[in-house]
Amino acid sequence: MISFRAASVAVPPALPGDPDPVLLRPATLELAERRIAVVGCNGSGKSTLLRLINGLVRPTSGAVSVDGLDSVRDVRRLRRHVGFLFTDPLSQLVMPVVVEDVELSLKATIRDRHARRAAALAALAAVGLEHLAERSVYDLSGGERQLVALASVLAAGQRVLVADEPTTLLDLRNNALLQRTLFGTLGGQVDQVVYATHDLDFAARADRLLVVDNGTVVYDGAAPAGVQAYRELALGNAGAGSGPR
Numbered sequence: 216m217i218s219f220r221a222a223s224v225a226v227p228p229a230l231p232g233d234p235d236p237v238l239l240r241p242a243t244l245e246l247a248e249r250r251i252a253v254v255g256c257n258g259s260g261k262s263t264l265l266r267l268i269n270g271l272v273r274p275t276s277g278a279v280s281v282d283g284l285d286s287v288r289d290v291r292r293l294r295r296h297v298g299f300l301f302t303d304p305l306s307q308l309v310m311p312v313v314v315e316d317v318e319l320s321l322k323a324t325i326r327d328r329h330a331r332r333a334a335a336l337a338a339l340a341a342v343g344l345e346h347l348a349e350r351s352v353y354d355l356s357g358g359e360r361q362l363v364a365l366a367s368v369l370a371a372g373q374r375v376l377v378a379d380e381p382t383t384l385l386d387l388r389n390n391a392l393l394q395r396t397l398f399g400t401l402g403g404q405v406d407q408v409v410y411a412t413h414d415l416d417f418a419a420r421a422d423r424l425l426v427v428d429n430g431t432v433v434y435d436g437a438a439p440a441g442v443q444a445y446r447e448l449a450l451g452n453a454g455a456g457s458g459p460r
């Protein structure tokens with residue numbers, strides 16, 4: 216269960232004397248569903264909301280917790296419980312060689328070096344990238360990096376996954392592979408996936424959908440109606456006729 220209790224985020228103003236810009240207005244949410252999508256226009260506050268979940272952003276007021284772990288007080292334990300997939304995979308690929316990056320995620324759980332290598336190769340195979348195991352992460356395409364980041368995050372074995380626009384760099388086939396892999400882990404090692412996306416077909420697959428506008432959660436409910444609400448919000452009347460496919 217992911218809980219937001221009147222959680223808000225404000226930052227210091229760029230110019231002295233200006234009011235503090237509010238990135239997220241107080242949000243109270245109890246998120247228990249397995250697949251939770253967050254949609255909204257550029258700059259609406261989706262990443263801010265996602266980053267609150269694993270303590271990358273601290274609430275200015277209110278509180279956020281995941282399965283009883285407070286995002287400020289228990290932040291170290293929270294980070295072991297909640298994995299985060301960044302929009303830009305280079306933000307999180309820390310080892311120079313693909314297989315080594317996945318092995319790093321397994322270090323806490325598999326002590327034997329050979330077993331760790333085998334598990335890392337299996338994690339890469341799950342996203343169709345075992346042939347890239349010995350390549351430099353800097354030589355990969357953007358989409359290949361995004362899939363390696365997914366393999367590394369899944370290998371870490373966290374119960375909750377937060378993914379910030381995880382399909383932005385992926386072609387149609389790999390987009391489908393990512394969705395299959397991400398959702399396929401649910402009910403196994405993973406209890407919940409929370410993802411922000413501009414891909415409305417991906418968003419429509421959620422069990423619950425949040426629409427964020429100008430730092431406020433303006434819709435919270437079923438995905439198909441939420442996608443439609445977002446179309447109308449973003450496009451006005453032009454979006455009203457085009458329902459989710």
Ligand SMILES: Nc1ncnc2c1ncn2[C@@H]1O[C@H](COP(=O)(O)OP(=O)(O)OP(=O)(O)O)[C@@H](O)[C@H]1O
Pocket residue numbers: 226236238255256257258259260261262263264
């Ligand atoms: N540290 C900060 N200081 C000032 N403004 C910030 C800071 N972090 C984010 N913002 C602003 O807060 C707003 C929300 O940012 P956020 O990254 O949450 O949006 P988003 O919905 O994820 O956008 P996108 O779809 O473009 O990724 C943006 O206008 C951004 O410029």
